[in-house]
Amino acid sequence: MEASTFPRDLLEIDLTHRTWRRSRLGDGLLESAPGGTALAVRLLNERIEGPIDPFGEENPLVFAAGPFAGSPVPAATKHALATVSPLTGLVNDTLSSSHWSAALRRLGFAALIVRGRARESTALVIDADGVTFHDAISLDGLSAEETARALRRQLGDVRARVCAVGPAGERLVRFAVVENDGRQAGRGGAGAVFGAKRLKAIVLRGGGEVPVADAQATARLAQRLRERALGPKTAKYRLLGTGANMRVLDRMGLLPTRNFTAAVFEGTERVTPERARESPESFVEYRAGCANCPVQCEHRYVRRNGDRRRAAASEYESAWAFGPNCGVDDLDAVLAAIERCDRYGLDTISTGGVIAWTMECVERGVLDASRVGVDARFGNGEAMLTLIDAIASREGFGAVLARGVRAAAAEVGNGSEAFAMHCKGLEMPGYEPRGLPTYALGLAVCTRGACHNRAATYDLDLRRPTALQTVEERARACMEQEDYAAAWDTLLLCKFVRDCFDDFWSEAAELLSAVLGGAWNAARLRAMAHETWYCKRSINARLGWKPEDDVLPARLFEEPLRGGPADGMRLDREKLEQLRKAYERCRANYAPVGPVASS
């Protein structure tokens, strides 16, 4: 089968004028950006001329299916969503997975772009005949899951695939998520961009098979990956889930605690998701995962006497955000917080981050309980849940927190900016940068803000802590990790199968050639990954990013860690600046291989 038969259409929808247009993407673009993040950010790049209001009509939502979505390749049914983040004002490339991703391909689309603003709450229904615009006012206030159920009922189509926002997105909470099939395009506030466009949901219906270039090779390579993904390299995800990180990071003294005032949490044993798994007499565990993924990494827990529909996903970052980072050692409160965020459509890392900052403000006397509306001190699980409700509804102090920690600290002032834990406006994830120097650099320079998944540089510090000796080595390693992540995010293979490849670049190129056709090899894949990073940086430059924005919170330089194996560690401003400059030199010396292709 010729590669040209592979889904390659672009669907552009204008909510303001209720129009749509289907076109074919150019060969040049698809050859350098075969899908996922590469394609999404290139299409975004063509539509960003200068600084824009993330909530303005002109901010596009760009979806791009992964090149393997809908194919037999396992752990790869995913899509990317790129937009300008209302938290950072910069590019936000976010990912989600499962049936909706495959449905996009099955309808023949490589990408989907939504612009404009509807007059009233709207659901888009897309099928082989085109796009219809449906009034969604009756869905307002529903969670994404409830919205999906209601739309399937309305349409009489149980197989309709729905991505939607919950109440937090409707109310423009700047860290609202977009959800489909129980998975979230989580960080950076794409859900609020939906809300600003009065877009409640996008429904995909029907579609055919997704053709592949070489069915035999695809089946063989997919089977190899499937077998590996069922082996010991992913056992930790299948059997334990990422929640098992908590005990490990605590033992290493790298578990950010109480808004990064410590890195060892005395309540870890009480609040780790592993405790739920180890207590079958008290908790029921449900396993879940993405479509066509053998790993099924999601471990949901609920009390034996609880409502199964309220079982909470226990990913490490979520459990960390509401446990150690808020000083809460009550597992029930942590699971309730996660479940509540999923129902409202809130990013758990950012939600935990703004609440932890609030708790520190209250403890320091920067804020009093009457302004916050509740005595929000570290460890108060009830106050944490109350604040989640307030954020989602934007009521009281929740309206301040709904703008993210950077904006909240700017409004509250009184020195609270120094302990607002974010980079470029995106709240920090659950790894302690003071003990992880390459990770600290990766956070600082990340085009998305404080994201742990666009470089995963903590992997280098944890797995090969002595491998990087010089500034240049560390800077180069950071750049290579970013490009490596960009390749994964373009192929949209789940990073949880990364240990299943002996030689990722070559094996991934082989997979791509089998599915898409064309002569992919490791060098071409590397060039594509680099160009993807360059494209993100170019967008940011036009949006107003400056090198001096690549900084980390003052606390990380001024307050050494206390206790645990990382006792005394802090970041050195001068050293980080040296690293940042070396990183920029690496990037400058590794220029893109050609101009960013146009559609």
Add this chain to the structure above:
Amino acid sequence: MKLELFGMARHVVGAGVLDVPVGEPATVRTVLGAAARLAPALVGTVLEADGTPIPPHYLLMDGRVAVGMDEAIRDADHPCLLVLASGG
């Protein structure tokens, strides 16, 4: 010597600590080799039969990652068998 177990190691052994009998001088090889013999459930998922950690498992000694199998383990060390389940 007490070997602390985390993640998959803890899961397959069913305990958080393994009391590993080793003579002096102890090395990463002797400690993990003894652990593999004492707890065969570790073999295949966490350790090779000779005690070599299966990536991405590794041995941490109170904040310091063991980089080689012949590295000495001192009395003051607190060895931990870890795996980091990244992401999520």
